[in-house]
Amino acid sequence: MALFHVARYAGPEAAEAAGAEAGAEADGRARALLERLHAGPESGSDSSSRGSRSPRRPRRPRARRGSGGGGGRGGARAAGRPGARRPRAASGGKRTARRPAQVGPAGRGGDGVRAGDLGLLEADAPPLPGFCPAENGEEAPRESSVDAEAAGPPETPGEQPPDEAGGPPAHALLLGGFGRSRAPKVQPFLPTWLAEPSCVGKNVTEDLVPIEDIPEVHPDLQRKLRAHGISSYFPVQAAVIPALLESAAQGFLVGRGGYRPRDLCVSAPTGSGKTLAFVIPVVQALLQRAVCQVRALVVLPTKELAQQVSKVFNVYTDATPLRVVLVTGQKSLAKEQESLVQESRVDGFRCLADIVVATPGRLVDHIDQTPGFSLQHLRFLVIDEADRMIDSMHQSWLPRVVAAAFPGEGAKDPFALLQRRQPQVVTAASTCRPQMPLQKLLFSATLTQNPEKLQQLGLHQPWLFSTRPARGGPGGTDVDTDSGGKYAFPAGLSVSWVHGSGGWLPGARGRANPTLSPQHHYVPCRLRSKPLVVLHLILHLGFSRILCFTNSRENSHRLFLLVQAFGGVTVAEFSSRYGPGQRKGILKQFEQGKIQLLISTDATARGIDVQGVQLVVNYDAPQYLRTYVHRVGRTARAGKTGQAFTLLLRVQERRFLRMLTEAGVPELERQTPLASCCSRWSRGTRKALSQLERAVKVRPRRFWEHSRLLAAGLGRRGGRMEAEGGLGRALRTMGPSLGGQAPGEVPARCLLSPRPARPSVTAPWPETAKHAVSL
Numbered sequence: 001m002a003l004f005h006v007a008r009y010a011g012p013e014a015a016e017a018a019g020a021e022a023g024a025e026a027d028g029r030a031r032a033l034l035e036r037l038h039a040g041p042e043s044g045s046d047s048s049s050r051g052s053r054s055p056r057r058p059r060r061p062r063a064r065r066g067s068g069g070g071g072g073r074g075g076a077r078a079a080g081r082p083g084a085r086r087p088r089a090a091s092g093g094k095r096t097a098r099r100p101a102q103v104g105p106a107g108r109g110g111d112g113v114r115a116g117d118l119g120l121l122e123a124d125a126p127p128l129p130g131f132c133p134a135e136n137g138e139e140a141p142r143e144s145s146v147d148a149e150a151a152g153p154p155e156t157p158g159e160q161p162p163d164e165a166g167g168p169p170a171h172a173l174l175l176g177g178f179g180r181s182r183a184p185k186v187q188p189f190l191p192t193w194l195a196e197p198s199c200v201g202k203n204v205t206e207d208l209v210p211i212e213d214i215p216e217v218h219p220d221l222q223r224k225l226r227a228h229g230i231s232s233y234f235p236v237q238a239a240v241i242p243a244l245l246e247s248a249a250q251g252f253l254v255g256r257g258g259y260r261p262r263d264l265c266v267s268a269p270t271g272s273g274k275t276l277a278f279v280i281p282v283v284q285a286l287l288q289r290a291v292c293q294v295r296a297l298v299v300l301p302t303k304e305l306a307q308q309v310s311k312v313f314n315v316y317t318d319a320t321p322l323r324v325v326l327v328t329g330q331k332s333l334a335k336e337q338e339s340l341v342q343e344s345r346v347d348g349f350r351c352l353a354d355i356v357v358a359t360p361g362r363l364v365d366h367i368d369q370t371p372g373f374s375l376q377h378l379r380f381l382v383i384d385e386a387d388r389m390i391d392s393m394h395q396s397w398l399p400r401v402v403a404a405a406f407p408g409e410g411a412k413d414p415f416a417l418l419q420r421r422q423p424q425v426v427t428a429a430s431t432c433r434p435q436m437p438l439q440k441l442l443f444s445a446t447l448t449q450n451p452e453k454l455q456q457l458g459l460h461q462p463w464l465f466s467t468r469p470a471r472g473g474p475g476g477t478d479v480d481t482d483s484g485g486k487y488a489f490p491a492g493l494s495v496s497w498v499h500g501s502g503g504w505l506p507g508a509r510g511r512a513n514p515t516l517s518p519q520h521h522y523v524p525c526r527l528r529s530k531p532l533v534v535l536h537l538i539l540h541l542g543f544s545r546i547l548c549f550t551n552s553r554e555n556s557h558r559l560f561l562l563v564q565a566f567g568g569v570t571v572a573e574f575s576s577r578y579g580p581g582q583r584k585g586i587l588k589q590f591e592q593g594k595i596q597l598l599i600s601t602d603a604t605a606r607g608i609d610v611q612g613v614q615l616v617v618n619y620d621a622p623q624y625l626r627t628y629v630h631r632v633g634r635t636a637r638a639g640k641t642g643q644a645f646t647l648l649l650r651v652q653e654r655r656f657l658r659m660l661t662e663a664g665v666p667e668l669e670r671q672t673p674l675a676s677c678c679s680r681w682s683r684g685t686r687k688a689l690s691q692l693e694r695a696v697k698v699r700p701r702r703f704w705e706h707s708r709l710l711a712a713g714l715g716r717r718g719g720r721m722e723a724e725g726g727l728g729r730a731l732r733t734m735g736p737s738l739g740g741q742a743p744g745e746v747p748a749r750c751l752l753s754p755r756p757a758r759p760s761v762t763a764p765w766p767e768t769a770k771h772a773v774s775l
């Protein structure tokens with residue numbers, strides 16, 4: 001029987017004893033309450049009221065809110081009444097002052113009770129959402145302390161009871177027990193693989209691993225690396241290459257026992273060599289292949305990036321039987337089809353590509369429309385700039401790729417034995433059939449940590465390599481004692497600047513000029529002085545290769561026109577306004593140093609690797625942190641140094657800096673160019689603007705065509721870029737015979753479109769001129 005006895009009750013004796021104790025306690029409480037009621041309201045504000053009121057207080061959230069944000073005004077009102085002075089000195093709110101009279105029970109509505117209520121509400125109010133904790137660790141929002149100061153000291157300090165003069169009142173804890181404790185920080189609940197990544201060093205100048213130290217890499221590839229000036233692996237390469245080679249060491253097929261390699265995610269700073277981290281192992285793994293099939297597919301967001309990666313593959317597949325094909329839409333579909341498959345009378349279609357580098361749109365086109373294009377032998381799916389690619393998942397390119405890689409059950413194929421089926425439950429039957437695994441490899445400098453987003457990729461036992469130390473584990477424990485922020489920046493973006501001198505007011509930390517400034521910079525400026533700051537950076541500080549980002553192609557174009565008209569700077573523009581061929585040419589010229597200033601949209605913000613960019617200017621502040629990380633990552637690549645300047649309007653300053661601070665970005669150094677320096681360029685700028693104005697007014701059509709040619713370096717002068725007074729001379733060379741719009745009327749879209757606007761959309765010139773000028 002004892003086995004089934006549940007001791008819910010302690011027994012009759014214990015129950016009696018407990019009952020007697022409870023009864024005595026209840027009697028005591030009732031007596032205390034009666035005494036307090038008899039004593040009258042004067043005693044209501046002290047600690048004797050504790051027991052009876054505390055449970056009611058939490059039902060008044062509005063009063064608490066009011067106390068945080070109401071500031072001193074409410075306190076000042078409360079001070080008008082007797083007994084309400086103490087709270088007024090701390091802070092208070094209008095609602096707070098009124099509330100006790102409304103809510104308090106009859107018999108407790110005296111002044112003393114109200115004063116107690118107010119004291120609690122004000123002293124213990126938590127910070128409002130969105131306010132940062134004060135520096136001394138207290139959570140009181142700055143605004144409320146300012147308001148409290150504004151409220152000033154009590155009008156008649158002498159009337160304040162001595163026990164209420166300093167610190168929060170003792171009875172503050174009575175009403176609901178909301179102490180001054182800091183609200184616990186919510187930790188993201190991450191799966192183990194995200195919370196505990198394999199750590200990778202982020203300093204590409206210090207944590208180098210000599211090539212000989214990774215003997216798994218094929219000797220031919222080692223030779224090629226050396227031939228291209230690479231004698232050591234960067235940290236991310238030293239970590240990822242052996243891991244990938246190990247997973248590919250067992251050949252293409254899943255062996256008996258269900259071997260299937262883990263998918264890899266790599267998060268490392270910009271310019272840390274992620275491309276080679278996948279190129280080397282993929283090439284080495286495919287060297288063993290016997291039949292040409294698409295075995296590696298690399299998907300990237302832009303054509304330029306795809307081109308860049310295919311170039312790297314070409315270098316390392318040179319003198320091997322492997323073939324790399326680029327499908328981005330730069331050529332016609334038919335041409336690309338010819339390079340992917342060849343029709344054969346004997347066996348239908350013959351594959352011509354081992355490695356396909358593609359943009360998602362064109363890849364789906366080939367899956368749909370290219371006969372014989374098969375992904376059934378795909379071994380590696382590399383997703384570069386993975387966070388961006390996840391964002392473009394609405395195009396459903398990934399499900400299409402996966403569907404093409406795993407044939408349906410009904411597919412009839414003579415080689416079906418060697419093909420894979422959709423991953424399923426591991427059984428003896430499923431593992432006895434040899435299969436080819438599909439391994440996904442994700443790379444980005446800003447890889448998302450959002451498990452929901454990553455889940456869309458259907459990763460298999462993912463393994464994360466990251467430059468950031470482990471953070472919140474599945475249990476919510478924070479093991480990150482030195483979190484370097486949300487994303488890591490290249491080390492070269494935080495070393496001293498050695499170019500230029502003077503022309504700047506002391507920075508926020510009293511530095512005289514940016515030569516001493518170690519980190520990212522921002523320049524507070526007005527809209528119309530932005531071009532002057534850019535010119536100042538170019539002309540005064542002597543940078544020779546500058547990448548300047550705007551938020552739209554219209555802004556890029558306007559700035560380009562102005563700098564071009566100003567003269568003295570070789571400038572070009574990069575945006576979707578130009579065709580792929582022109583864009584390629586522009587990037588090439590920029591890399592060769594023929595263009596000093598490249599004004600670009602975010603088309604070049606990700607992945608583009610141009611050697612020797614010394615300075616990145618955010619002419620328009622980026623809206624998102626990720627955009628900032630990628631833009632500034634165009635400089636300080638591969639261990640080099642670089643600088644980043646962000647031009648901020650007054651209205652943008654607070655939000656932008658807060659966004660960066662919250663993400664743990666190194667503090668931005670404030671730089672203010674001296675007015676005298678900027679004014680030096682303002683005369684030239686005004687002249688350029690009036691020149692621009694005349695040009696647009698007189699010859700809008702030809703003006704446009706010519707400016708486009710100049711930008712692409714394909715002008716009539718044999719591709720030479722216009723420099724000194726470029727626009728003026730360019731306009732003079734156009735000749736008087738060229739037609740144009742009637743003076744006084746200029747298309748409104750003239751400055752915003754690559755082609756002359758239709759005559760129907762017109763606006764009077766002065767308006768358009770203003771538009772052009774408001775850079």
Ligand SMILES: Nc1ncnc2c1ncn2[C@@H]1O[C@H](COP(=O)(O)OP(=O)(O)OP(=O)(O)O)[C@@H](O)[C@H]1O
Pocket residue numbers: 229230231232233234237268269270271272273274275276444445606607608609633637638
């Ligand atoms: N081990 C190495 N030694 C020297 N240079 C290297 C090494 N690995 C890569 N590089 C060079 O570093 C530069 C940046 O490499 P890569 O473009 O792969 O960076 P990334 O990490 O992909 O950057 P992003 O995140 O901006 O795309 C390239 O010019 C590349 O040639």
